[in-house]
Amino acid sequence: MSIIKNVAVLGASGNFGTPITSDLLAANFNVTIITRTTSTTAHPPSIPTLRIDYDLSSLIIAFANQDAVVCVVGPGGISLQKTFVDAAVAAGVKRFLIDDFGWGLTEKGFQEFGAIHAQRREGWDYAAQKAREVGEFTWTGLSTGNPIDWAMKKFPMMGFDVKTHRAIIYDSGNERFTGTTLSGIGQAVVGTLLNPSATANRFLAVQSICTNQNELLFAFEKATGEKWEVERHTSGELIKSGKEDFKTGAGMWRLKLAVATLYYVGQSRGMVAATREESDAELLGVREESADEIVAKLLQQ
Numbered sequence: 610m611s612i613i614k615n616v617a618v619l620g621a622s623g624n625f626g627t628p629i630t631s632d633l634l635a636a637n638f639n640v641t642i643i644t645r646t647t648s649t650t651a652h653p654p655s656i657p658t659l660r661i662d663y664d665l666s667s668l669i670i671a672f673a674n675q676d677a678v679v680c681v682v683g684p685g686g687i688s689l690q691k692t693f694v695d696a697a698v699a700a701g702v703k704r705f706l707i708d709d710f711g712w713g714l715t716e717k718g719f720q721e722f723g724a725i726h727a728q729r730r731e732g733w734d735y736a737a738q739k740a741r742e743v744g745e746f747t748w749t750g751l752s753t754g755n756p757i758d759w760a761m762k763k764f765p766m767m768g769f770d771v772k773t774h775r776a777i778i779y780d781s782g783n784e785r786f787t788g789t790t791l792s793g794i795g796q797a798v799v800g801t802l803l804n805p806s807a808t809a810n811r812f813l814a815v816q817s818i819c820t821n822q823n824e825l826l827f828a829f830e831k832a833t834g835e836k837w838e839v840e841r842h843t844s845g846e847l848i849k850s851g852k853e854d855f856k857t858g859a860g861m862w863r864l865k866l867a868v869a870t871l872y873y874v875g876q877s878r879g880m881v882a883a884t885r886e887e888s889d890a891e892l893l894g895v896r897e898e899s900a901d902e903i904v905a906k907l908l909q910q
């Protein structure tokens with residue numbers, strides 16, 4: 610497959626789009642940001658930016674001369690994936706990175722996520738269908754699992770309140786899960802585009818670390834030089850409460866069940882691959898990071 614040089618990013622200033630875009634630039638790709646006419650998001654003025662309506666004809670024009678499109682729009686834009694794929698095919702784009710950055714095709718998610726997953730999957734399946742029909746068009750899905758540094762900082766429910774030095778440990782704290790840092794997510798995209806043949810038409814499992822809550826707590830206490838106040842909860846309580854919230858339409862069900870996915874005892878629901886060797890981290894050049902390194906980054910921010 611020919612070399613990929615020109616890359617358009619949809620969702621470039623989002624939580625994940627920001628590190629992806631800066632890592633693509635650092636790796637010397639020619640990056641163009643595509644954004645909505647209605648967007649209020651600030652984009653770096655130094656990067657070429659096309660502000661367009663997200664209809665098929667405008668997208669085809671925007672994607673002209675792009676070798677790859679990275680789709681990293683937030684949940685509100687997921688339903689547009691089929692239109693993005695149609696535009697990419699019509700514009701002759703060679704690689705479309707579908708909007709996964711989660712758990713890929715896993716069957717291990719709680720059934721409450723079914724409708725969300727089905728909507729995401731519709732776009733992914735469509736990209737796969739187009740790749741079968743149009744030889745030049747290919748896709749990749751990056752299953753990065755838990756975005757560990759971003760998620761720990763944003764959601765104390767994950768167990769670590771970096772500001773108050775308090776922890777919530779679920780069950781024994783020994784359940785292992787994989788995480789990908791923001792820099793790992795950026796590198797995974799770069800690694801995909803640098804290895805177009807090996808990454809074509811498949812999901813790749815990405816991880817920076819495989820860890821558990823006890824290891825992370827140990828790292829936090831070591832780095833801060835103090836014992837953290839620990840509350841004990843169970844993943845069972847979290848699941849029960851998340852499922853009740855789902856039934857009543859309360860907003861926290863997603864977060865509760867997402868955290869429970871990591872810590873549900875004995876289920877390995879939070880692992881994108883059983884071992885680092887079984888993941889695609891090496892192929893993509895995603896560095897292994899220790900709990901100490903990740904914790905140090907969080908405490909510095």
Ligand SMILES: NC(=O)c1ccc[n+]([C@@H]2O[C@H](COP(=O)([O-])OP(=O)(O)OC[C@H]3O[C@@H](n4cnc5c(N)ncnc54)[C@H](OP(=O)(O)O)[C@@H]3O)[C@@H](O)[C@H]2O)c1
Pocket residue numbers: 619620621622623624625626643644645648649650681682683684685686687689708709710711712753754755756
């Ligand atoms: N694994 C996990 O735990 C996890 C956590 C978070 C996110 N994710 C996934 O990662 C991907 C990116 O999420 P994110 O949090 O980075 O996204 P985000 O920050 O919420 O949004 C990224 C960008 O998407 C564009 N966008 C927002 N709403 C849109 C809409 N209705 N139509 C079209 N574009 C829209 C906006 O770009 P413009 O304003 O420039 O148009 C926005 O800046 C998603 O698939 C998300 O589900 C996974």
